[in-house]
Amino acid sequence: MEKLQYISSGNSIEEHISNISTACKHGVKWVQLRLKKYSEKEIKEAALEVKSITKRHNVTFILNDYLHIAKELNLDGVHLGKNDFSVLTAKEQLGKNKIIGATANTFEDIVNAYNQGASYIGLGPFRFTTTKENLSPILGIEGYRNILSEVNTNNIKLPVYAIGGIQLEYIPPLMETGINGIAVSSLISKSENKKETIRQIFQQ
Numbered sequence: 309m310e311k312l313q314y315i316s317s318g319n320s321i322e323e324h325i326s327n328i329s330t331a332c333k334h335g336v337k338w339v340q341l342r343l344k345k346y347s348e349k350e351i352k353e354a355a356l357e358v359k360s361i362t363k364r365h366n367v368t369f370i371l372n373d374y375l376h377i378a379k380e381l382n383l384d385g386v387h388l389g390k391n392d393f394s395v396l397t398a399k400e401q402l403g404k405n406k407i408i409g410a411t412a413n414t415f416e417d418i419v420n421a422y423n424q425g426a427s428y429i430g431l432g433p434f435r436f437t438t439t440k441e442n443l444s445p446i447l448g449i450e451g452y453r454n455i456l457s458e459v460n461t462n463n464i465k466l467p468v469y470a471i472g473g474i475q476l477e478y479i480p481p482l483m484e485t486g487i488n489g490i491a492v493s494s495l496i497s498k499s500e501n502k503k504e505t506i507r508q509i510f511q512q
Contacts, residue, residue: 309338309427309428309467309488309489310337310338310368310489311488311489311490312336312337312338312489312490312491312492312509312510313338313339313340313469313489313490313491313492314327314328314331314336314338314339314340314491314492314493314496315339315340315342315372315439315471315491315492315493316328316339316340316341316342316343316358316493316497317342317439317493317494317497318497321343321346321350321354323497324341324342324343324354325354325357325358325361327496327497327502328341328358328361328362329361330496330502330503331496331502331506332361332362332364332365332367333365334502334503334506334507335506335507335510336367336496336506337366337367337368338367338368338370339358339362339367339368339369339370340369340370340371340372340387340409340491341354341355341358341369341370341371341372342372342387342493343372348374348377351371351374351377352377352380352381355371355374355377355378355381355383356381359381359383368384368385368407369383369384370383370384370385370386370387370407370409371383371385371386371387372386372387372389373386373387373388373389373392373393374386375393375397375398375401375402376401378402378406379401379402383406384406384407385402385406385407385408385409385427386398386402386406386407386408386409387408387409387410387411387430388408388409388410388411389411390411390412390413390417390444394424395408395410395421395424395425395426396424396425399424399425404425407427407428408425408426408427409426409427409428409429409430410424410426410428410429410430411429411430411432412429412430412431412468413431413432413433413444413445413447414455415455415458415459417429418431418455418459418464418466418468419462419464421466422464422466426466427467428466428467428468428469428488429466429467429468429469430469430471430491431447431452431455431468431469431470431471431487432444432447432470432471432472432491433446433447433471433472433473434446434447434448434452434470434471434472434473434474434478434482435448435472435473435474435478436472436473437472437473437493437494438494439472439493439494443472446472447472449478449481449482449485452470452482452485452486452487453485453486456468456485456486456487457486459486460486467488467489468486468487468488469487469488469489469490469491470482470485470487470489470490470491471490471491471492473494474490474491474492474495475495476495476505476508476509476512479509479512480512483512490509492509495509496509
């Protein structure tokens with residue numbers, strides 16, 4: 309699995325799609341379309357457009373939530389929030405070969421997702437982030453270190469990605485905690501030079 313996942317953000321659907329396109333052009337190989345407060349028709353149309361972009365750039369494309377759209381469009385997978393469908397439900401609907409990511413905030417969340425057969429974990433939030441409402445308790449470096457230690461002690465073989473308010477300077481200490489990679493949104497979306505920001509992320 310790639311070390312970097314870009315989660316789309318923007319002030320409009322067009323901005324989400326544009327940001328994904330830019331990320332793909334500059335080397336990001338795994339993207340998640342995350343649209344909230346839009347109609348299912350709009351989300352499906354956006355997903356179709358993103359599927360075309362990611363196929364052209366040979367990029368893995370997963371959709372946040374909306375299992376039925378991911379299934380209908382035969383996308384690479386989904387990412388599920390803590391209050392979305394269960395991983396088991398997603399596996400039943402999408403099939404065992406699709407990527408199913410699960411959000412976690414605690415070691416117990418990871419165990420639950422692992423037992424249901426999740427493909428990877430988005431563990432967070434690292435810091436406060438405006439991208440997400442109803443934020444779970446913030447973990448910080450120490451939180452990741454403690455949870456990853458429990459994951460290793462219990463021999464849980466599941467990729468874990470840090471997420472939530474990650475800036476460039478935090479990437480090296482985060483990687484030292486034992487996580488497999490990072491998921492970023494605003495870091496790329498709000499950058500005035502996305503190409504350079506993506507280069508720096510990979511460098512870190």
